[in-house]
Amino acid sequence: MGELAAEKHAKYILTVEKKKDDIESVLMEHLRINGAYWGLTTLDILGKLAAVDQETIISWVMSCQHESGGFGGNEGHDPHLLYTLSAIQILALFNKIDALDAEKVSTYISTLQNEDGSFSGDKWGEIDTRFSYVAICSLALLKQLDKINVEKAVKYIISCKNLDGGFGCTPGAESHAGQIFCCIGALAITGCLHYVDKDLLGWWLCERQVKSGGLNGRPEKLPDVCYSWWVLSSLIMIDRVHWIDKQKLVDFILDCQDKENGGISDRPDDAVDVFHTYFGVAGLSLLEYPGLKAIDPAYALPVDVIDRIFLH
């Protein structure tokens, strides 16, 4: 039977954090702040967050912030909602959200809401339900949800609901597990899950489990470890996670590990990366694999971090 090589994965992440000079790392430098969120959250779930230099990371995160209040993917990059959420999440991990001017950041986010309730990723206007989630999650963590029109935001998300109970990136777009996570997460955070047909969606989601035990993101596609997060967290948020075979999924994720060098890949025997390492470990946490910190399915942060923010 498989086992989680927790020490190796922690080591892998710490190594990646230091190896900024190789080509893969350089090609990702524009989304370094996403990478930092994936790596740091994984370390926290593994109980190893103390291994990093908190001060240096926080000052680097703050250097990614713009006049507008939004954050770029790295220093010298334009602000965007995606990186703004990662910045807030990283600060939350270190219990340093108060390092932010919450007013400023939430104003930036609120300017990106459109008439129909949707959100653009940045001033260039790309619209996607991913950005609805990012905006709502960010503002909730900052306790500034009243800065946007929540009713319209919810209305737009619901307009992206499809016949199969799932959600796409825009109205009429194919249901996709990643987009579903974003919509369900946003609805969970705003207390609007009653708009979801949980039985119908739950069935669509549990049909994502294929013979190998892994999960795909759409009918007839290959399984991928990242769906262990998106499908799983969605099922948990709508109270239907018992509809999949949890043990088989655990086995699939464990099979995607590189037990020699650490890290987790999209499917067995492929190359590892931080993205899939995070989703694999987070998925195992949701499946209550022993030795891991619990993670909140809607905020995608450890439960103790969320409790610290909201139960003050």
Next chain:
Amino acid sequence: MDSDEDERTLLPLSQRPEWSDVTPVPQNDGPNPVVPIAYSEEFAEVMGYFRAVYLADERSLRALHLTTEAIQFNAGNYTVWQFRRLILEALNADLHEELEFVEQLASKNSKNYQLWHHRRWVAEKLGTEAASRELEFTKNIFVNDAKNYHAWSHRQWVLQNLGGWEDELAYCNELLEDDIFNNSAWNQRYFVITRHPGLGGIEATIDSELDYTIKSILIKPENESPWRYLRGLHKNNVQSFVTNPKISTLCLNVLTSKANPVFALSLLLDLISKGFEPNQDLKNAIEVVVPESNSQDSDISVTICTVLEIIDQMRVNYWRWRKKNLHPQVAEGVANLHIH
């Protein structure tokens, strides 16, 4: 390919006379700074010069060419794409050439958000004249990956904002002939019949769509998509769903063939829960799916659930839940009984 190699055998920027007035700006990578030797020097140099023009906000032709080189090295860098757009606007550039540029990058970067967003920005500026070229562009992507989510999103945007609906349903037919399991194409069918301004909506198309769907199911009964599509067609017409003999005949045909019966059984379950009463042929067909299972119950929907628990074991908890919730009206009625 070849053009990429030509770009990279150009003189280094530091040796090109037209760049002699610019000092490149090095990468500041925060904690643990970069050791420059280990990654491509050309790439590092291009990015150094890019940072210089970006910080100086230089929106010139040479800056445009620089963004071309930077994007060819790394099409994921969104800041470069954004600055490129500012330059294109400042220069009032020919956006048809820009479509060309994106097309050259597309095959190697077909899942890149920045590329698709840039394409959309260009197409929006060009307006309705771009419609057919945009549809063609997505078609070419589908040749290699008929489920590319970005391409489908772009195609839907083009149809709704620039037009070109006429051949869309026919195109869906083509894609499904290539791969009847293509869920994106099934989704697009629904998109077309509900949003094509000239088709008359579901009411006008439901008969032909139902026939098409039934045919598709019979070709590959283990295909999830058409079963869902069939339900979708009847979303606002439960009466028709329950009473149309074509649907129950379909289930019977699948059950009496050698095909995987899971979806047929689950559809029957849904039909029965909405009031459908299966005839003896159907009941017989259900009971022989797992003949040794002793699954028979006087309530046929209980039998169906038992069978599904056996043959779709991964979702055993789902089918157990269905079994418990077979008769919500009855449960409610019992709960509402007044015992005197």
